[in-house]
Amino acid sequence: MQMHSYRLQIPTRGKGLYDFTAQIARWLDETCAQNGLLTVFVQHTSASLTIQENADPDVIHDINTFFARLVPEDNRLYRHTVEGPDDMPAHIRAALTLTQLSIPVESGRMMRGTWQGVYLFEYRAVPHRRSVVLHLIAGA
Amino acid sequence: MQMHSYRLQIPTRGKGLYDFTAQIARWLDETCAQNGLLTVFVQHTSASLTIQENADPDVIHDINTFFARLVPEDNRLYRHTVEGPDDMPAHIRAALTLTQLSIPVESGRMMRGTWQGVYLFEYRAVPHRRSVVLHLIAGA
Amino acid sequence: MQMHSYRLQIPTRGKGLYDFTAQIARWLDETCAQNGLLTVFVQHTSASLTIQENADPDVIHDINTFFARLVPEDNRLYRHTVEGPDDMPAHIRAALTLTQLSIPVESGRMMRGTWQGVYLFEYRAVPHRRSVVLHLIAGA
Numbered sequence: 001m002q003m004h005s006y007r008l009q010i011p012t013r014g015k016g017l018y019d020f021t022a023q024i025a026r027w028l029d030e031t032c033a034q035n036g037l038l039t040v041f042v043q044h045t046s047a048s049l050t051i052q053e054n055a056d057p058d059v060i061h062d063i064n065t066f067f068a069r070l071v072p073e074d075n076r077l078y079r080h081t082v083e084g085p086d087d088m089p090a091h092i093r094a095a096l097t098l099t100q101l102s103i104p105v106e107s108g109r110m111m112r113g114t115w116q117g118v119y120l121f122e123y124r125a126v127p128h129r130r131s132v133v134l135h136l137i138a139g140a
Numbered sequence: 141m142q143m144h145s146y147r148l149q150i151p152t153r154g155k156g157l158y159d160f161t162a163q164i165a166r167w168l169d170e171t172c173a174q175n176g177l178l179t180v181f182v183q184h185t186s187a188s189l190t191i192q193e194n195a196d197p198d199v200i201h202d203i204n205t206f207f208a209r210l211v212p213e214d215n216r217l218y219r220h221t222v223e224g225p226d227d228m229p230a231h232i233r234a235a236l237t238l239t240q241l242s243i244p245v246e247s248g249r250m251m252r253g254t255w256q257g258v259y260l261f262e263y264r265a266v267p268h269r270r271s272v273v274l275h276l277i278a279g280a
Numbered sequence: 281m282q283m284h285s286y287r288l289q290i291p292t293r294g295k296g297l298y299d300f301t302a303q304i305a306r307w308l309d310e311t312c313a314q315n316g317l318l319t320v321f322v323q324h325t326s327a328s329l330t331i332q333e334n335a336d337p338d339v340i341h342d343i344n345t346f347f348a349r350l351v352p353e354d355n356r357l358y359r360h361t362v363e364g365p366d367d368m369p370a371h372i373r374a375a376l377t378l379t380q381l382s383i384p385v386e387s388g389r390m391m392r393g394t395w396q397g398v399y400l401f402e403y404r405a406v407p408h409r410r411s412v413v414l415h416l417i418a419g420a
Contacts, residue, residue, distance in 0.1 A: 062231070
């Protein structure tokens with residue numbers, strides 16, 4: 001068995017969900033691994049991960065809308081307001097979703113469902129460069 | 141070390157939580173592995189995973205009720221309505237829970253707590269066959 | 281490759297978030313592992329895990345407040361009330377957060393972001409001793 005890891009940078013242009021499944025698949029190809037366990041870990045607390053449908057863009061729109069309503073950007077609700085009205089809601093939305101995801105690998109591919117895309121969920125309005133660690137434990 | 145993987149099919153009969161801890165334990169037995177890391181990955185975005193209490197069925201009832209209230213089936217709230225009133229709420233509930241779970245294994249058993257059961261959370265009204273990948277990295 | 285595991289006990293003094301990043305790092309040091317995948321698994325359904333900002337304590341305060349409002353302690357909302365008004369909300373809050381976290385390890389350290397702390401989220405009012413399994417798959 002072998003281990004591989006890589007730091008992926010994902011530039012964001014404001015709030016929303018960014019599908020980076022293709023970047024993960026590309027890195028997986030480069031490792032030449034056939035079987036294993038792939039882990040995706042986001043190094044932030046104001047952005048997170050989710051697996052969502054990659055077919056109808058309305059799904060992504062509705063997810064954004066739901067989280068905006070569930071965790072409002074309203075400074076009166078929070079003590080931590082010093083980093084702007086979008087920062088505390090970002091931390092809460094991150095707590096409600098995922099910081100890490102592990103996906104089994106077979107024949108060099110993630111064993112995800114046909115309609116599953118891996119998304120970075122960005123909660124800050126200002127563009128960021130987000131660091132995501134990719135880690136693989138590869139079988140013989 | 142060795143790797144094992146298996147595709148489990150879980151038939152569902154409408155919305156609710158389905159305890160499949162016993163099926164996971166059975167597969168784990170078949171691998172004859174003593175120590176390792178077991179990963180459970182659901183290949184869908186309208187069903188998800190959760191670990192919950194397996195003692196009082198009222199806990200499961202209350203969890204269902206909570207998620208039904210938090211993410212209502214109301215087409216006026218969503219753009220993505222083409223797959224029925226239960227589809228978009230399904231995607232959101234999946235985003236709020238888990239797509240993947242990893243559980244350490246010792247002496248051939250999951251190191252879960254006494255009251256922890258592994259559940260598939262089905263959000264669609266119509267019966268489905270859900271695909272869950274079981275993956276194990278087994279120690280010597 | 282090698283596997284290590286350890287049962288960590290975390291005493292809690294009522295509801296709130298408990299940062300135990302340092303305890304994890306200490307155990308990681310003891311294994312002398314350089315690279316690997318670290319898994320943290322909580323053996324309860326009325327406490328959970330989250331990665332959150334470890335800089336401004338107001339963030340932690342606001343997260344507590346949000347979850348208290350989102351999942352109220354109000355017996356009229358639940359059937360499962362036999363273990364007290366804080367038990368059923370505990371199970372729901374656990375379902376909304378994490379039971380398990382895996383973090384890649386490099387040069388003997390968790391590859392977490394500068395501001396990321398690993399927290400136990402305790403939802404019960406009475407002091408508990410919480411069991412958390414630490415598991416490591418270590419590279420050569």
